[in-house]
Amino acid sequence: MTWQMFRVTYELHSPLHIGYHKIGNLQRTRYYVPARNLWGAVTERLTRSGFHTADALEGDYQTIGNWVKAHCAFGYWFVQEDDAPLAPRYADAGLEYGALTASQFERRYLASHVTTALDAATTSAQENSLHEVEFIAPHTSDSTRTKIGGRVFLDEAALHELGDEAKWGSWLGDLQAGGERRYGFGQLRLEKLEGVQENGWQLDGARPCIQLAKDEPLRAHTLTREIHVRGQIEPLVGRETRGDSRSFGQVLTSAQICWAPGSIVTAPQRFEVGPLGVWCAIG
Helix, strand or coil, rough: CCCCEEEEEEEEEECCEEEEEEECCEEEEEEEECHHHHHHHHHHHHHCCCCCEECCCCCCCHHHHHHHHHHHEEECEEECCCCEEEEEEECCCCEEEEEEEEEEEHHHHEEEECCEEECCCCEEECCCCCCEEEEEEEEECCEEECCEEEEEECCHHHHHHHHHHHHHHHHHCCCEECCCCHCCEEEEEEEEEEEEECCCCEEECCCCCCEEEHHHHHHHHEEECCCCCEECCCEEEEEEHHHHHHHCCCCCCCCCCEEEECCECCCCCCEEEECCEEEEEEC
């Protein structure tokens, strides 16, 4: 199988919340978009737009999701600044995002929204309902539009359906990713999609593969087995929709123990991009 690699960039047109963990009343966001979230957003948009093929039934989330999983692969997407990804990396001074420290990134790109449920009987705030949602803001602290993007890989079948900017834009020109979507969060609008070639990538196998040199950072969650890495380990759990949108997010996936993006490999290693974007060491 042969894959073609694209670099895609979207403008962010509403707050983007990618669920991470909770501290008190604050629901934290990840500072990037995992491939699983992208798979879900693409599946939803294609399904709602009437996309279908011989093995992906129109209007059926499960068969279209399986088609996307089989024929498309996603890198993690990061905030883009001057066309460069602000991807995490564990450095001696702490976690960095591109050329920014974590605190600089937070001041420039993050904001939060506070909400509470109302008690109809008292017309006041419902007890224990106050919560604050952190998000990547659609505009930076200096009022420029936030952009998010990364790699997409398409095999021959997906190239036929989605493999240029016009086709991709027709089906996927607008995406909605992450949480809090009923409040309008996560609106992404396509800016550009372009075919690229990058050193280190092997695109002629069953799945896209990448070779990392010593001291390079991981750019996705990576299974912990049989690799030498320094950084942070976390269990990765997702939610899936099966059937139709009324059962949105009701299926929990099994936890995978992974190195977090930004962790540093301490020896050269080759990785394969899994069906939902998690990297696995090979060779």
